[in-house]
Amino acid sequence: xxxxxxxxxxxxxxLLVSILVAAMVLFLLLRLLPGDPAxxxxxxxxxxxxxxxxxxxxxxxxxxxxxxxxxxSSLARFDLGNSFVSHAPVLPEIGKxxxxxxxxxxxxxxxAIVIALPLGIIAAVKADRWYGWLISVVxxxxxxxxxxxxxxxxxxxxxxxxxxxPSGGFPSRGWQRPEAAFDSLVLPVITIAIVMSASxxxxxxxxxxxxxxxxxxxxxxxxxxxxxxxxxxxxxRNGSVPVISIIGIELASTLLGAVVVERVFSLPGLGxxxxxxxxxRDYPNVQGVLFISTLLVLLIGFAADLTQRIIDPRxxxxxxxxxx
Amino acid sequence: MTDMDLVNAxxxxxxxxxxxxxxxxxxxxxxxxxxxxxxxxxxxDPSAMSGGRLEVPSFEHLAGTDRLGRxxxxxxxxxxxxxxxxxxxxxxxxxxxxxTIGLIAAFASKTLDDMLAAGLDILIAFxxxxxxxxxxxxxxxxxxxxxxxxIGIANSAIVARLTRILAKRVLAMDYITASRISGTTWLGVVxxxxxxxxxPTLLVNLALQFGLAVIAxxxxxxxxxxxxxxxxxxxxxxxxxxxxxxxxxxxxxxxxIALVSxxxxxxxxxxxxxxxxxxxxxxxx
Numbered sequence: 281x282x283x284x285x286x287x288x289x290x291x292x293x294x295l296l297v298s299i300l301v302a303a304m305v306l307f308l309l310l311r312l313l314p315g316d317p318a319x320x321x322x323x324x325x326x327x328x329x330x331x332x333x334x335x336x337x338x339x340x341x342x343x344x345x346x347x348x349x350x351x352x353s354s355l356a357r358f359d360l361g362n363s364f365v366s367h368a369p370v371l372p373e374i375g376k377x378x379x380x381x382x383x384x385x386x387x388x389x390x391x392a393i394v395i396a397l398p399l400g401i402i403a404a405v406k407a408d409r410w411y412g413w414l415i416s417v418v419x420x421x422x423x424x425x426x427x428x429x430x431x432x433x434x435x436x437x438x439x440x441x442x443x444x445x446p447s448g449g450f451p452s453r454g455w456q457r458p459e460a461a462f463d464s465l466v467l468p469v470i471t472i473a474i475v476m477s478a479s480x481x482x483x484x485x486x487x488x489x490x491x492x493x494x495x496x497x498x499x500x501x502x503x504x505x506x507x508x509x510x511x512x513x514x515x516x517r518n519g520s521v522p523v524i525s526i527i528g529i530e531l532a533s534t535l536l537g538a539v540v541v542e543r544v545f546s547l548p549g550l551g552x553x554x555x556x557x558x559x560x561r562d563y564p565n566v567q568g569v570l571f572i573s574t575l576l577v578l579l580i581g582f583a584a585d586l587t588q589r590i591i592d593p594r595x596x597x598x599x600x601x602x603x604x
Numbered sequence: 605m606t607d608m609d610l611v612n613a614x615x616x617x618x619x620x621x622x623x624x625x626x627x628x629x630x631x632x633x634x635x636x637x638x639x640x641x642x643x644x645x646x647x648x649d650p651s652a653m654s655g656g657r658l659e660v661p662s663f664e665h666l667a668g669t670d671r672l673g674r675x676x677x678x679x680x681x682x683x684x685x686x687x688x689x690x691x692x693x694x695x696x697x698x699x700x701x702x703x704t705i706g707l708i709a710a711f712a713s714k715t716l717d718d719m720l721a722a723g724l725d726i727l728i729a730f731x732x733x734x735x736x737x738x739x740x741x742x743x744x745x746x747x748x749x750x751x752x753x754x755i756g757i758a759n760s761a762i763v764a765r766l767t768r769i770l771a772k773r774v775l776a777m778d779y780i781t782a783s784r785i786s787g788t789t790w791l792g793v794v795x796x797x798x799x800x801x802x803x804p805t806l807l808v809n810l811a812l813q814f815g816l817a818v819i820a821x822x823x824x825x826x827x828x829x830x831x832x833x834x835x836x837x838x839x840x841x842x843x844x845x846x847x848x849x850x851x852x853x854x855x856x857x858x859x860x861i862a863l864v865s866x867x868x869x870x871x872x873x874x875x876x877x878x879x880x881x882x883x884x885x886x887x888x889x
Contacts, residue, residue: 302726309738424867426819428826428839429860432846436853447849539733540823544846555827558737570738 287589295582300352302574307351310567311344360568365560370568374550378572380450381542381549384465385535388472393527395477400484404492405511415481422478431471431544438467448546468545472534483526490522491515521592528584532577625876631869639685648675650682651834660854667858670841671848676855679836680862686837687818687866690752694817695810697756698763703806705760706767707794710775721768727761732820740829748831755820759813766809770802804881811874815867822863838863 335341339350354361360370399415406412439447445467451460491497491511496518500510539551546552550569557565648654653673654665661668667676709720727735736754740746774780774797783793824830825839833840838859845855 298726305726420871421864421868424815424819424864424871426822426826426839426860426863428823429842429856429863432842432849432856433860435846436849436856440850440853539737540827543827554737558829 284589288586291582291585295578298578299575302578303352303355303571304348306567306570306574307348310563311347355571360571361564363565364562365565370564373553373565374568374572377548377550377553379455380465380547381535381538381551384468384472384538384541384547384549385531387465387469388476389531389534391469391473392476392480392530395473396480396484399477400481401488403481403485404488407489416485419478419481419485422475423482425475425478427471427475428540428544430474431468431541434467434471435544448544450547464545464547468541468547471544472538472541476530476534480526480530483523484519487519487523488515491519494518517591521588524584524588524591528580532580535573535576535580622876622879624872625880628869628872628874628876631865632873635684635866635869636688638681639688642678642682642685646678646681648678650674650678650836654678660852661858668852668854670844670855671852676841676858679841680838680859682836683838683841683859683862684866686748686831686835687821687863690748690755690821690831691814691817691870693752694755694759694821695814697753698759698813698817699806699810701757701760702763703767705764707771707798709764709768710771710798711790717768721765724761724765724768727758728765732758732816733823736820736824737827737829740824746824746829746832748835751821751824751830754824755817758820759817763806763809763813767802767806770805771798774798774801804878807881808874808878811870811877815870815874818863818867818870 332341339347342350358371360374362369363373399419403412403415403419407416435447438444446464447467448464450464451457455461491514496514497510500514501507505513535550538549539555541547542549542551543555550573553565554569556562557569651674654675655669655673657669657671657673659665659669659673665675665677667680670676670679705720705724709717709724712720732755735758736751739754739757740750775793777797780793780797783797788796821830821837822839822842825837826843827839828843830837830839841859842856842863845852845859848855
């Protein structure tokens with residue numbers, strides 16, 4: 281079997297095991313936390329029978345092991361249960377909200393890469409120039425700024441003073457009105473991209489610095505390649521390996537970090553569903569959102585690992601799971 | 605990507621002189637001074653109306669007033685105290701838990717070590733904020749205490765992973781074997797050899813965690829999951845300012861500047877600490 285296929289199969293097994301473990305951890309975490317899920321169904325001062333009835337309805341009167349078997353078998357049928365509050369099935373609701381969160385994440389992410397790649401490379405190559413230094417300093421300040429403050433400032437500037445974009449909300453008919461939907465994502469996308477590119481620039485710069493100090497670049501130069509030729513032919517492929525694993529982590533944390541940005545711009549995405557679920561103690565919704573986002577995080581990690589293997593042949597000899 | 609790379613990545617690109625430490629110490633010291641002074645004195649009563657509603661900044665009210673007519677500058681000063689309390693508390697909790705787990709993993713059998721390492725990786729994959737949200741949500745009502753514990757626990761995974769890596773590196777040294785042969789107990793090895801060797805890197809990491817904890821606290825209270833009123837957290841001030849952004853846009857500026865200045869101060873301090881604590885770096889500069 282070719283090395284990449286055996287790697288792929290081993291990595292797939294690891295992926296499946298991690299999904300199962302994540303489901304278990306999530307299940308235990310939510311059950312071990314103080315407070316019975318049934319509390320969401322009864323009012324304050326309910327008598328014991330009412331509480332007992334609510335617990336039967338939710339299933340929290342069963343032993344943990346039975347609850348877990350029930351949880352996993354429902355998962356296998358793509359059933360994440362029904363919300364305690366609206367009684368709507370959880371999975372379709374998540375699907376509806378992913379239609380906001382996924383475009384938001386992908387667009388911010390693309391914009392961040394478009395900003396960070398050239399700036400990070402310039403910051404490393406032209407470190408002795410004032411603009412190279414400036415990029416480094418600004419990105420340094422960027423990591424100290426919380427994402428919601430940038431969001432509020434952008435709202436103040438573009439929505440309140442210049443009136444270019446809406447200050448928040450999302451068209452109720454969603455992507456059926458593409459221009460309106462796109463308009464309402466402009467400021468959130470810029471907000472996330474600013475914060476994300478600040479930290480990406482630092483990684484791109486240090487990866488480029490490693491490339492600049494490498495022997496293979498010196499050898500290429502000695503063999504007669506011009507500086508930019510050597511950098512493009514050898515630098516990009518070598519430098520991209522560490523950056524890809526960072527990009528994977530950043531993509532995952534943007535997805536989950538959208539909670540705050542969705543609150544700033546009152547977007548009906550996955551994050552606001554989670555926040556609402558926590559406020560209303562709506563366990564099925566919280567559990568569903570967390571499971572789906574964990575699943576996405578694991579899939580992103582899988583894709584990042586695989587991409588690294590394809591780019592860097594030196595990694596292919598190594599066993600699955602030892603890439604960290 | 606290890607934490608070491610992260611630590612290194614933060615410092616590169618700036619000339620390595622200890623002026624970073626000095627500037628950082630001055631900024632953090634200023635916040636500390638302001639925060640402590642609010643225990644005894646504030647320009648105005650933080651809960652009383654001291655002017656009109658949503659007044660623009662003036663000589664009487666340096667940062668203006670909020671929608672209840674309270675002096676914003678006073679509230680921002682109190683915010684310093686809350687940010688520092690949560691930051692320091694979270695770093696102490698995260699440090700104690702993280703270093704303990706990291707040392708256990710470093711000494712443990714291979715199976716236990718692998719399990720701990722995998723568990724830490726899963727925890728680290730989750731952003732601090734999300735873990736903290738879960739912990740705050742599960743406890744009965746958000747408070748200053750839940751915020752500290754939640755952020756501390758969320759940060760402990762990163763500290764644990766770093767401690768594990770650093771301690772394992774020291775444990776592989778010949779002088780550990782020599783020390784064990786000469787009769788030193790494992791606890792003795794930790795105290796005599798491991799901790800003195802790893803504390804500079806740990807300290808820098810804890811300082812960076814401090815800055816992240818301050819941002820996490822502000823985010824939690826922005827989401828309404830932080831310390832409840834009357835605690836004037838910067839995050840809550842910003843959330844309230846967003847509500848009045850059409851009539852009083854200035855309210856969103858000052859608390860944000862306070863927040864960013866503290867985090868930058870802490871990051872500079874961490875940077876300077878690394879230069880001071882690591883003699884190899886000092887010689888190079």
